[in-house]
Amino acid sequence: MIEENNRLDPKLVEEFLKFGKNMIEAPKLVPALDEINLEVTEHEVAYTEDKVRLLHYKPRTSTQIKTPLIIAYALINRYHILDIHPQKSWVRNLLDQGIDVYMVDWGTPTNMDKYLDLDDYVNGYLDNCVDFVRDESEVDNVSLQGYCTGGTIGTVYTSLHPEKVKNFVATAPVIDGWRDTTVVSNLAKHIDVDKMVDSIGNMPPEFMYYCFSILKPFEQGIEKYTNFFRNIENESYVDNFLRVEKWLGDTPPIPGELFKQWIRDIYQDNLLIQDKMYVGGKHISLKNITMPIFTQVAIGDHLVSPECSMPLHYAVGSEDKTLRVYPTGHVGMIASSLSQKKVLPELGQWLKEHSELR
Amino acid sequence: MSSKPQALTSVGPMRNFSTNAKKIATELLDASEDLAEFNKRLTEYYQQLADTWANAQKKVNAKIPKIPNDQEQFDSYKRIWIDMFDNDFTELFDSHKFGENYGKLVASELELSKHWEQMVNVMLQSANLPNKKEIDEVYKELHALRKRISKLESQTKESKIRSKEK
Numbered sequence: 001m002i003e004e005n006n007r008l009d010p011k012l013v014e015e016f017l018k019f020g021k022n023m024i025e026a027p028k029l030v031p032a033l034d035e036i037n038l039e040v041t042e043h044e045v046a047y048t049e050d051k052v053r054l055l056h057y058k059p060r061t062s063t064q065i066k067t068p069l070i071i072a073y074a075l076i077n078r079y080h081i082l083d084i085h086p087q088k089s090w091v092r093n094l095l096d097q098g099i100d101v102y103m104v105d106w107g108t109p110t111n112m113d114k115y116l117d118l119d120d121y122v123n124g125y126l127d128n129c130v131d132f133v134r135d136e137s138e139v140d141n142v143s144l145q146g147y148c149t150g151g152t153i154g155t156v157y158t159s160l161h162p163e164k165v166k167n168f169v170a171t172a173p174v175i176d177g178w179r180d181t182t183v184v185s186n187l188a189k190h191i192d193v194d195k196m197v198d199s200i201g202n203m204p205p206e207f208m209y210y211c212f213s214i215l216k217p218f219e220q221g222i223e224k225y226t227n228f229f230r231n232i233e234n235e236s237y238v239d240n241f242l243r244v245e246k247w248l249g250d251t252p253p254i255p256g257e258l259f260k261q262w263i264r265d266i267y268q269d270n271l272l273i274q275d276k277m278y279v280g281g282k283h284i285s286l287k288n289i290t291m292p293i294f295t296q297v298a299i300g301d302h303l304v305s306p307e308c309s310m311p312l313h314y315a316v317g318s319e320d321k322t323l324r325v326y327p328t329g330h331v332g333m334i335a336s337s338l339s340q341k342k343v344l345p346e347l348g349q350w351l352k353e354h355s356e357l358r
Numbered sequence: 359m360s361s362k363p364q365a366l367t368s369v370g371p372m373r374n375f376s377t378n379a380k381k382i383a384t385e386l387l388d389a390s391e392d393l394a395e396f397n398k399r400l401t402e403y404y405q406q407l408a409d410t411w412a413n414a415q416k417k418v419n420a421k422i423p424k425i426p427n428d429q430e431q432f433d434s435y436k437r438i439w440i441d442m443f444d445n446d447f448t449e450l451f452d453s454h455k456f457g458e459n460y461g462k463l464v465a466s467e468l469e470l471s472k473h474w475e476q477m478v479n480v481m482l483q484s485a486n487l488p489n490k491k492e493i494d495e496v497y498k499e500l501h502a503l504r505k506r507i508s509k510l511e512s513q514t515k516e517s518k519i520r521s522k523e524k
Contacts, residue, residue, distance in 0.1 A: 217447055
């Protein structure tokens with residue numbers, strides 16, 4: 001005989017059974033990840049170099065501001081998160097505000113690319129993309145946005161080529177590695193990066209997946225999937241979920257030399273914020289960044305903590321600088337309803353005020 | 359002096375086989391030391407996870423001693439369980455002791471992969487194929503060539519612009 005207080009509520013049993021049924025039926029109800037196309041907004045490939053592509057998005061308004069915006073995406077995962085869903089697309093929102101948007105897709109490095117370093121990315125690929133856009137748009141300088149590690153690449157670029165950057169937007173940039181309080185930085189500080197790169201060459205995606213797996217492991221590993229199976233009949237929820245899931249599961253390797261320099265100079269020796277970093281033999285001084293700068297930070301960012309990003313705002317030489325702190329996370333800042341309602345309108349307005357108009 | 363079997367392999371192509379077998383045996387012996395270090399670090403890694411799990415579960419049990427038996431109770435139990443486990447595990451992953459052991463675990467794994475690489479190199483060499491070091495040299499040379507071409511291209515572009523301006 002089951003005691004009264006140990007008896008299970010029939011609704012709870014029903015919920016468990018429904019959950020089990022949803023799990024079994026999931027393969028029939030949801031598309032496979034490779035059936036999902038992450039290319040949302042229409043674009044053309046404007047420039048290519050080695051494996052790097054520069055995408056140019058088709059305008060969505062009749063008039064556009066003259067100064068184009070180049071987005072330097074991060075080295076981890078791919079640029080699709082900035083255009084993941086029509087209703088949550090960073091790119092589409094900016095196009096709708098009349099901004100001419102280009103995106104750097106760093107491509108998929110292979111073993112042959114293991115000697116590519118920060119100099120190649122900054123003074124090679126990114127500089128060539130910027131020159132291409134300056135030529136094509138007939139402007140002297142462009143607006144540059146860098147997201148996450150792309151924010152660091154953008155910062156280094158802007159310091160070395162300030163004459164080519166009219167405005168700089170740093171979105172969750174990795175700047176002050178010693179102040180970073182995330183678990184990722186703890187691992188980065190303790191790995192023997194020279195040994196790692198010498199042994200395995202490019203940083204394999206598996207290492208990145210391990211880093212992701214220890215970020216809120218139970219929320220991400222249990223709650224996220226529980227909610228997915230509970231909402232399996234909600235088409236829009238499933239579509240959103242699968243898009244992000246596909247994006248999360250697709251990270252390219254990072255060229256070995258680039259990874260080595262990145263971990264050592266930013267996380268281990270923290271050279272950038274101390275004005276001691278050199279790229280391609282040239283000194284990177286944040287005081288060279290004198291153009292208008294807009295820094296975006298998320299208070300709940302567990303990949304790049306706000307303490308790691310915010311020092312950029314205080315270290316640059318610019319007098320026209322804006323810092324915005326948003327109540328969201330690393331991905332929430334760029335692909336959520338908050339980003340559509342708050343983050344992007346503020347950025348679009350700032351870009352319009354600081355750009356050349358047609 | 360060599361024993362008879364060694365003497366037999368000391369001439370002609372078989373001499374290589376003997377040398378290679380010795381190199382592979384040495385690598386295997388050296389790898390066993392690194393394997394011990396790897397096992398030590400891996401045990402510590404799982405110990406840290408197990409201890410954190412046990413502590414987090416104790417905290418959950420202290421907060422909610424009753425087994426949930428309806429939907430509302432179950433949802434709040436799950437929320438508390440996830441929050442406490444996430445907090446405790448994040449604290450572990452943020453700690454110096456975890457970072458230090460993780461770093462050493464990865465380093466020992468890399469040492470093991472280095473031994474494997476050395477053994478593969480011996481075999482590649484015996485088959486007259488390029489080894490990792492030689493392939494790396496090719497990659498390095500390619501990288502340098504790509505840089506030179508890119509520099510030459512931009513110099514050509516600049517001189518074309520200058521001659522147009524004249």
